């Protein structure tokens with residue numbers, strides 16, 4: 001490894017203060033320091049961290065976890081940021097760019113419950129905690145008898161509320177539980193057929209200023225091309241459906257042979273209606289992955305998806 005000849009200041013990596021955000025920032029910092037790049041982690045507070053009570057829509061906008069970080073980037077208080085891609089709105093921010101998506105973690109949702117090893121084992125009328133419209137709608141679609149209660153806060157807070165007996169079960173992303181060393185809390189992983197994950201779930205997005213080519217050069221080796229194509233397809237479908245991070249919409253892209261296969265589901269929040277579409281195409285370029293996402297979204301719009309996404 002050749003050392004830089006001049007002493008350069010460490011790159012400032014902006015992170016939220018939650019344990020999961022810090023884990024993700026530290027993981028990226030480690031990849032870079034292993035490559036000889038010095039990184040300093042700077043904590044940035046976001047609206048989503050300050051307001052942890054009440055339904056998420058009362059905070060009033062998409063991007064509650066990411067906006068303050070993007071402002072810090074634009075103000076040059078930090079040089080780059082690591083986002084959970086599923087929390088990052090699809091609307092491009094002028095002056096910023098997602099320059100790398102590292103290899104994706106498992107993207108399933110997981111059931112955490114004390115007395116059930118599957119969704120089917122939950123007793124009739126059981127109370128499941130989640131703040132996500134996507135999870136609520138799919139739960140009620142499969143099990144209209146369940147009750148769904150709002151549940152917010154970081155991963156540890158949500159587990160503590162389950163343990164306190166506030167809910168019979170909760171749903172969390174497997175990726176976050178793995179990262180926090182909490183995989184042993186998982187009662188069962190839900191298959192995509194049971195619960196389509198959020199677009200970008202399990203993936204990280206590394207963002208920096210579009211004009212900062214020096215930092216981009218350092219960050220782009222962290223990109224995993226397959227992850228990149230998959231999340232582009234998922235996020236392109238989300239963008240076309242104008243879902244934002246609050247939409248009752250799931251998306252799952254994966255490589256099947258040489259083809260990228262994308263499944264997208266749109267749900268009415270009460271779970272009473274559900275539309276699905278799927279398509280596969282050989283995607284060698286980002287533009288092809290974006291086109292695949294768009295095509296699946298167009299299929300859903302032709303089936304009437306706009307009515308479901310509006311009927312909240």
Ligand SMILES: NCc1[nH]cc(CCC(=O)O)c1CC(=O)O
Nearest residue numbers: 084087172173175176201202203
């Ligand atoms: N919205 C919160 C959030 N953002 C990212 C993750 C987990 C990691 C991931 O899905 O990439 C979580 C927690 C959860 O949904 O359980």
